[in-house]
Amino acid sequence: MTFHVYNTLTKEKVPFEPMEAGVARVYNCGPTVYGRPHIGNYRSFLFADLLRRWLEYLGLEVQQVMNITDVGHLTDDDVADSDGDDKVEAQARREQRDPFEITRGYTDMFLEDMKALGVREPLARPRATEYIDEMVVMVEKLIEAGHAYRVGGNVYFDVSTYPAYGRLSGNRVEDLVAGSRVEVNQEKRHPADFALWKSDEAHLMKWETVFGPDGFPGWHIECSAMAKALLGDQIDIHTGGEDNVFPHHECEIAQSACANGVPLANVWMHAKFLQVDGGKMSKSLGNVYTLPDVEGRGFEARHLRFALLRGHYRTQINFTWAIMDEIRARLENLDEVAVLLHRLLDGGAAAADAEAGRDVLAKTISGFEEGMNDDLNAPVALAALEGLRKPLLEGQVGEAVAQDALAFYRRANEVFGFIEVDKQTADGEVEALIAARNAAKEAKDWSAADAARDALTAMGIELQDTPNGVVWRRK
RNA sequence: GGCGGCAUGGCCAAGUGGCUAAGGCGAUGGAUUGCAAAUCCAUUAUUCCCCGGUUCGAAUCCGGGUGCCGCCUCCA
Numbered sequence: 001m002t003f004h005v006y007n008t009l010t011k012e013k014v015p016f017e018p019m020e021a022g023v024a025r026v027y028n029c030g031p032t033v034y035g036r037p038h039i040g041n042y043r044s045f046l047f048a049d050l051l052r053r054w055l056e057y058l059g060l061e062v063q064q065v066m067n068i069t070d071v072g073h074l075t076d077d078d079v080a081d082s083d084g085d086d087k088v089e090a091q092a093r094r095e096q097r098d099p100f101e102i103t104r105g106y107t108d109m110f111l112e113d114m115k116a117l118g119v120r121e122p123l124a125r126p127r128a129t130e131y132i133d134e135m136v137v138m139v140e141k142l143i144e145a146g147h148a149y150r151v152g153g154n155v156y157f158d159v160s161t162y163p164a165y166g167r168l169s170g171n172r173v174e175d176l177v178a179g180s181r182v183e184v185n186q187e188k189r190h191p192a193d194f195a196l197w198k199s200d201e202a203h204l205m206k207w208e209t210v211f212g213p214d215g216f217p218g219w220h221i222e223c224s225a226m227a228k229a230l231l232g233d234q235i236d237i238h239t240g241g242e243d244n245v246f247p248h249h250e251c252e253i254a255q256s257a258c259a260n261g262v263p264l265a266n267v268w269m270h271a272k273f274l275q276v277d278g279g280k281m282s283k284s285l286g287n288v289y290t291l292p293d294v295e296g297r298g299f300e301a302r303h304l305r306f307a308l309l310r311g312h313y314r315t316q317i318n319f320t321w322a323i324m325d326e327i328r329a330r331l332e333n334l335d336e337v338a339v340l341l342h343r344l345l346d347g348g349a350a351a352a353d354a355e356a357g358r359d360v361l362a363k364t365i366s367g368f369e370e371g372m373n374d375d376l377n378a379p380v381a382l383a384a385l386e387g388l389r390k391p392l393l394e395g396q397v398g399e400a401v402a403q404d405a406l407a408f409y410r411r412a413n414e415v416f417g418f419i420e421v422d423k424q425t426a427d428g429e430v431e432a433l434i435a436a437r438n439a440a441k442e443a444k445d446w447s448a449a450d451a452a453r454d455a456l457t458a459m460g461i462e463l464q465d466t467p468n469g470v471v472w473r474r475k
Numbered sequence: 476g477g478c479g480g481c482a483u484g485g486c487c488a489a490g491u492g493g494c495u496a497a498g499g500c501g502a503u504g505g506a507u508u509g510c511a512a513a514u515c516c517a518u519u520a521u522u523c524c525c526c527g528g529u530u531c532g533a534a535u536c537c538g539g540g541u542g543c544c545g546c547c548u549c550c551a
Binding site: 272464467 | 476479486488490501513545
């Protein structure tokens with residue numbers, strides 16, 4: 001089975017075929033850095049990371065770009081000019097700091113979190129403020145081509161010049177107008193027209209351009225310009241959260257196609273929102289969690305990575321602390337597969353036949369790959385990996401197979417990135433305590449034996465008394 | 476008002492027309508143990524939100540209802 005992906009644009013799963021053999025060009029809509037990223041944000045970036053890692057597993061070179069939006073989007077495009085209020089500037093006012101300082105600070109936090117969560121560095125993380133010139137060029141081109149028009153220092157995209165507008169989101173221009181809850185901006189030709197460039201001298205983040213001295217880009221042009229600058233006019237996959245479908249990606253599609261003459265992306269993929277405690281997370285409920293919150297509850301970043309990748313990216317998944325406890329237990333089992341493989345290869349209980357379990361391994365690999373190839377069906381792939389544990393516990397795996405199984409397990413973890421696959425080594429203190437406990441048991445000094453065991457438990461070492469002696473693992 | 480998604484055991488989560496509904500967590504009983512943990516054995520959805528329909532056959536398709544969620548406004 002080849003890798004199939006669900007394309008939001010066509011609403012169907014299609015085989016993934018990169019335009020250039022062996023290379024996948026992928027653009028991920030990144031965060032707007034006006035606040036500390038939360039677990040909901042992480043989900044869509046983790047999805048982007050999973051996609052990238054799966055493409056790499058398949059042997060493709062992935063040219064991945066994830067932008068950082070450090071220009072605030074207007075909170076309300078249609079009434080923009082009056083107060084120039086946008087997320088970044090609003091935050092800047094709240095913190096009484098320079099907006100550029102704000103975005104730098106939150107960008108650093110974002111990058112720290114990504115690193116902690118094991119997200120691989122993309123080829124580039126362009127910042128919108130570094131691509132103002134490219135945006136202006138694109139806007140000028142759209143004006144020249146008759147797809148955009150100026151009203152004073154503002155520039156709007158004329159949706160009537162792009163009949164496919166609405167295809168991605170399933171919205172019709174007429175319905176958008178009817179359902180619009182914002183005041184109609186009189187200077188636009190059509191209420192659905194969207195801003196490419198805005199001017200407002202009260203705006204804090206502003207640039208002098210051909211459109212005037214106090215301008216700033218509209219919400220959508222940034223990504224179109226950065227994708228073009230770094231990946232070219234046409235890319236293979238464009239991703240984002242489900243909220244990006246409309247208006248952001250719909251607008252990107254329109255403006256890029258009109259400016260470049262080719263479709264921006266062949267496939268559009270969107271991650272569903274994460275829910276917390278069964279509903280939308282909200283500040284008033286106090287459940288807009290961040291990585292430090294999760295770590296404060298005694299979990300590691302990899303637990304969170306697992307929790308957010310455990311469900312299919314297009315299904316709603318829920319986050320609760322009870323689920324995190326379950327995640328911890330499950331991850332211990334996945335870690336244990338590696339522990340068991342290392343133990344076996346170090347002379348542990350292997351099946352007599354070195355080739356024993358070959359069929360089990362083959363089934364595991366095909367289950368894993370078929371799951372991932374089916375639009376990144378992580379739950380199926382994970383179930384396949386978990387299936388390795390039982391045969392190992394039952395001693396049904398031979399040494400040669402274990403060798404291959406470990407190699408595969410490492411590759412599988414190159415995709416998931418939350419399993420501990422390296423061999424666990426004991427330090428002198430651990431070994432001494434184990435020896436002390438064995439001696440105490442021999443002497444039937446149960447309180448000394450239990451003391452040693454308690455000390456090890458406190459160090460995160462779990463002992464297992466098996467019929468063949470004592471083994472241990474780090475939990 | 477317009478558009479869209481989802482509903483599977485105590486919990487999480489696969490399955491999208493056809494053998495006994497994956498897998499995990501948890502729970503219960505037993506074995507094992509100095510006691511535990513781990514492990515092993517057994518049990519844990521005759522049933523997939525509800526009501527109709529199509530079909531030889533549906534969790535899977537269709538119609539209606541209920542509930543949750545999303546977009547149309549900043550949001551991953």
